[in-house]
């Protein structure tokens with residue numbers, strides 16, 4: 001029961017839950033053990049309309065909206081707190097930026113196949129010199145040469161790079177023009193000059209959401225694969241993160257619930273000093289904090305999603321939802337280590353894996369410190385986070 005949801009939301013959530021419990025959950029352990037990326041699941045997520053939830057019918061979307069997308073992502077995340085990252089990348093960050101900034105031809109060739117689950121996308125902003133200062137550390141260059149752009153440089157930590165078909169790549173087109181000197185390009189992984197190295201990650205982070213390092217050596221990109229205008233890249237990246245942050249917040253919400261359920265089960269059954277450890281008040285403190293904070297985070301995420309549905313500027317709310325929910329889940333993961341004692345470090349329970357996922361959510365799409373600074377500067381009146389007010393195109397078209 002959730003008082004924020006109506007019957008349509010509940011139906012959408014329940015069908016996502018049925019799918020995720022039937023077609024994802026039973027297979028997750030095998031996929032992770034075999035290091036296999038379940039591409040076929042993306043086809044199914046596309047066919048069932050989950051990937052296209054926030055997209056207009058004109059590009060193949062189902063127009064279910066952001067709140068429903070969050071509900072579906074939460075269910076995928078409850079079935080697999082890892083796989084939901086890949087889901088988000090193909091339902092939110094990459095295709096939403098393409099919807100808002102791409103041409104009709106780019107929608108046909110890349111966006112529609114992505115939300116149908118036929119094409120796997122990725123979002124390539126971070127470089128080896130650092131992710132938080134994405135602009136200052138960007139060394140990748142694109143230089144115009146006749147009808148093409150020629151791309152040189154590299155990206156790191158790019159989720160799905162080893163299995164994806166296309167990357168949304170940000171490169172400097174004018175190194176002296178600050179944030180107006182960055183442009184966005186659609187780069188195919190089979191373009192000559194593109195190579196990918198799978199990154200070695202902590203256990204559990206490498207198979208369902210494989211990150212890769214991408215190198216670009218004299219890659220020729222036809223001019224019609226620039227997204228937006230020359231110099232729009234940084235704005236596009238920031239706009240994409242508005243959506244990505246709701247997605248990461250939702251992943252944290254799911255991870256937090258999985259953590260919570262493990263803790264409650266364990267505290268109800270593990271005995272010490274003649275009783276279940278759940279009877280000790282110091283353990284109860286951890287449980288009380290995690291169940292309360294998870295519900296508080298849920299409210300913030302639903303509010304951010306509803307703001308997107310109403311076409312209200314939602315940069316601030318999305319950042320707050322991502323920052324808060326990731327902190328909550330990270331705290332819960334640390335509490336889990338305490339509740340599980342030594343067993344938290346064994347392979348018998350997935351606790352270390354969940355801790356890694358919680359840390360990842362604090363880091364990606366705006367590290368905790370960076371969001372904290374932005375939220376404080378907004379609150380202090382130094383710089384409004386909603387100043388760009390880039391509204392969701394589907395809402396614009398309806399209004």
Ligand SMILES: Cc1cc2nc3c(=O)[nH]c(=O)nc-3n(C[C@H](O)[C@H](O)[C@H](O)COP(=O)(O)OP(=O)(O)OC[C@H]3O[C@@H](n4cnc5c(N)ncnc54)[C@H](O)[C@@H]3O)c2cc1C
Nearest residue numbers: 123124125126130131132157158159363364365367369370
């Ligand atoms: C598994 C995984 C998947 C990822 N997927 C993608 C992807 O698909 N696409 C993509 O583009 N990137 C991706 N990333 C990269 C991610 O976005 C970056 O890791 C993140 O932006 C932080 O950058 P960094 O790791 O280089 O840390 P740094 O920027 O070097 O920061 C290191 C630490 O310093 C802190 N810090 C930095 N600046 C400040 C400051 N001004 N004040 C206070 N503290 C500060 C940060 O909060 C952080 O804790 C992924 C990362 C991981 C681990």
